[in-house]
Amino acid sequence: MRTGFAAVPLPVTEPTPMGGYAGRVGVSAGTRDPLQLSALTWSDGHHRLALVLADLICVNADVVAAARAAVTGVDALWLAASHTHSGPETGCVPGGTATPPPWSRSIPAAVAGVVDRAVRAEADSVGRWRTGILTDVGSVRSEAATDARVPLDLVEVLDTAGDRAGLLVVLPVHPTVLSADNLLVSADLVGAVRAALAERLGPDIWVAVATGTAGDISTRHTRRGHGGAELKRLAAAVADHCLAELARPAVPAWGAADRWDGRARRTLLTPKPSSAADRQAMIAAATEAVAAARHGGDPATVRIAEGDLTGARLASTIDGPEHEIEAEVAVARIGALAVAALPGEPFLALGETIRRSRPGPTAVLGYANGYPGYLPTRDAYRRARYEVLAAAAAPGSGERLAGIAADLLTDLDGAHQ
Template identity: 35%
Template sequence: MTGEPTRSPGPVPRLLVGAATVEVEVPPGTPMAGFAARQDPSRGVHDPTTVRALVLDDVALVSVDVCALHEDTCAQVRARLADVVPTCVVAATHTHSGPCVGRGRVGRHAAAVHDDVVAAAERAVRHAHAKRRACAVEYTEVRSPGVGANRRHPGRSVDLRLQALCFRDPADGRVVSRLVVYPCHPVVLDAANLLVSADYPGQVRTVLEAGDPGSVTMFLTGAAGDINTGHRAEDSYRASGTGLRTYAEAERVGAVLADALGGAARHLVGGEVQATAVTEEVDLPLLPVDREQVRRDLARWTTDLGEADADRAALLGVWASWARGVLDGGVPERATWRARVTAVRLGEVALVALPGEPFLASGEQVRAASSAPVIVLGYSDGCPGYLPPREEYAHGGYEVDDAHRYYDMPAPFAPGAAEQLVAVACRLVGADDGR
């Protein structure tokens, strides 16, 4: 990054910081996640699948280059690390070109790669924890860096925040690690892509790490449920591509964000910076399961399969499989899903980790709960699908009506579920902020 940081009064703070990266081998033929109509497995690797760990005092953040992680997988990682860190947040970057390790969500499960991901997470955290050293903390925020649009309401303007924490060794000025968060779907590459890729977050990391050799950059996706780079969510219904969503475009988008951070002012986080964390769980309601409607839908989809083209047939096959699972699996009429929310305080800055796919408005509500900077992460500690704000249900669409089938959930989340999640997050942030 360029320029000297704006300094807060008082001594230069110290935070014990360690970071590590572990690559996971993804062999050709591995199922990929992110597009319901994409049935073909991977044909190779464009860039490695990585598991990255950032340990701040005794709080660990883990990022995995996959579309979604099941909450049971995240719990498995936490259990394996309980002797090292009392708090561990495990998040998917949400690339739509990664291996499928969601235990039945967002595609066919790749069990061997899943187990390698869990093992890699443990190795990365243990390594990062062992090599922690005292660092100063710098905060950077860039407003509307020129990437991202509301895919549900194309005419609606959005004010997106690119946020970063830089952890620097004050003894020699070298960057130990960065945490970069941006609320935009990593879905530049479309369903025609059959090479494993981190999408644009991979390029963000590559550019920033090249500028600071030896450093580790972690990218996490913010509240991006309704934000992407400018196409409809329903494009996931097609396995064929447009030819516009290419590796070159993913690299361009990543470079734009990395360059925006490089030219932005930095603020040195003041005071006694220690990582403290608090976690709360809440049961979020799903809509009631209407089995008769599911039976009617299954009959209709089965009939439509006979005249469907290849893309439509692949999608209907996913939906039909979901319907049979609901009808045969003894799903309760009314179900809930237990969400895990974690707030991490780093001096005057807070990180808030939300599960699932929260919308941008939800992230902004959490950010407004504190007078100090708040960085909101999505896709953390489990991803069961979209959490639309109440007002979005009237607009319908993929995120409201259809996505739960690809996520293998019995029904969409009920109106008000997002608001319950936001209320917990705001309480955690506001209480720590003294409000």
Template identity: 40%
Template sequence: MRVGHGVDHLRIVAGEAMGGYADRPHGLSGVLDPLEVHAVTFRDGQHRFALIVADLVCVNSDVVERIRAGARSLAIDSCWVAATHTHAGPEAGCNPGGAPTPPELSERLESAAMRATSAALADERDATLHASRVRVPDLASRRNLPELRAIDIPVDVLVVSSEGQVAGMIVISPVHPTVLPYDNHSASADLSGGIRRALRTPTRWVVAGTGPAGDISTRHTRRGCDEHEIDRLAALVADRLRGGVRPADAPGSTTLIPPVPARVRLTAKQPGEAVASDDGGLTGGRGLSVLEQGRRIARDLMARDHSTPYEIEVQALALGAVTLVAVPGELFLELGEQIRAGAAAPGIDVVVLGYANGYLGYLPSRATPTSYETLVSPVARGSGELVVAAAIDAAAQLMHRRRDDRI
């Protein structure tokens, strides 16, 4: 397999609307750290795949299709586009159910993605790929609970090795990258940028993606809301990865099986799911304010024609002994773990990438308690389980193709 990496900056415009929070009183007016667009290309001799990850709150399907069209002109056979989900960047049409990408932002993103992809193609070299997983304590917790309930966060990393050294890493953290406060008005990659800074070296590139982070954030674990706290939390991830990431011991599978799609039809949220009869144990402050925002967004959603089901596409592809799954929305951590368990196979690692190839919104499970996340979701409870089933089905089709390749 040949793998290459490229990166470009996403230009911001002073005063443009910021994404991520519904009650933002201002637009962008500064830069804490540059927003980046990364591209990683993989080629096995028959197929070339590109993974593009941008420091945005989301990528909608319209801009994904335009980037894919541009990538085809660069000899890319298949392409995924994902967002880190930073809340410290331009508004990208991150509305429940999806929305058009602002045209001027779309042009900037497309241009940066093509430059990054061209750089990745020029950087391609013989490499091997394997996955590793670490568990990080004190990083984050379930954000829809009124108080901290400690959990160790599973962080996945795709390790690219070349000539006996780690040449690059794709780190996928199931944590909302939202350390900075809602009244911040400076551009930043937030926690994703901190992870990149903590791990990259002059000879090793790092891409930071976001996994099934729908209910996970640093709300109860952070000690501040500034760049110093970003770096402190990122160091927790980096310290665990430094001890657990090594170059590949021996060449592994170099098979690249193109993305397998699985479409799933989701019922629109019902009126009874658009209300919160109590405050969920919240006693004041920002938590109650956010819950009230959820109630307002849910009322607005119900006021529109909201009876048509939503249809989304989950995809899975094989990169050597890794099955990578892309979900176009905000899956909860336990559902991501269900995909990992349900798609498991001997010798195969399963990694789930969220906010990829479109944006539907939160994908609640049947058991999800009423919260901001369920209120603003455009789909009914239980949609998360349907997405899990579709992802497992796509992964199963990949396994059949893996077996066919060995015959």
């Protein structure tokens, strides 16, 4: 197996509307840290997979299709957003929409360029996989008292001499340390983790960070502030955890002579039923909940209630899709390692369902190859929390996509026996 990596800046022309926070006022006023496109390729000499990670709030299906048309020399291209809330607005509307210019043009061109660089950098490699539990960085944001523990996957790429060449980290946490008041472009937590790992691993080892199934996971209850110092603290916690995991025994992911294979399936999701009366009732109920929470005085409860009100208001201002929502699920098996890519914002439990569907090493990405919006679990729809209020897809949509991923991986595993 040959593996390549490349990274290029993703320039932002100032000022630009910023994505992620409905309550943000104003446009970008500068750059705190540059956005990046990272490309990782795997080639077995016959077929090639390219994974591109973009410091964007989301990627819509139209920009994914345009990027695939622009890229040459690959059999499959996955484009995944980091979901930074301090990047440009790229049309992050529940259910998906058209990507606005200039991003509809510049993103596909930049993807083609970074993939070409990664292909030219390919070298023989072997892979190793590790997984562990990251503590005190991310937790369920809609619950005030939850265990701040999330799985974290590491895919280590080694050269044929056994030396580390690079590291892919799959982090299922919303990169939302910087607040809605921030008007400086930033990759937020993903960028800070890249920098912290680069500092620890050295300049000769590349680092890529993908956002996992983080639809319901954020730093809301673990962060101590919203500035650069807090970004560094949380990034250091992630980086130090990664180094501790790298010191432990690894599971073989792929060998020099292994091959990769992939599957993808598109499906249509039913829109969530909604009416004007329902939306007004949701706003009224959420407003009462905010008042009750403020009366109670618990800051975490107040923040959750305010988020739910934001979701209710968002749902009232955006017409839900009147047609079925197209969604793509993609999977790959690289040697023994399985990787699944889900669109939109899947809840963590959906990723864990996929991981439990097979015994071997498995990593699950979110925010990939389209944006159907939030994908809560079926049980989550029983409570009018922000993610459910803002979701465009009907209950059961998340489980449907997770089931497709599990089925596709079962097919792949059977083909490799």
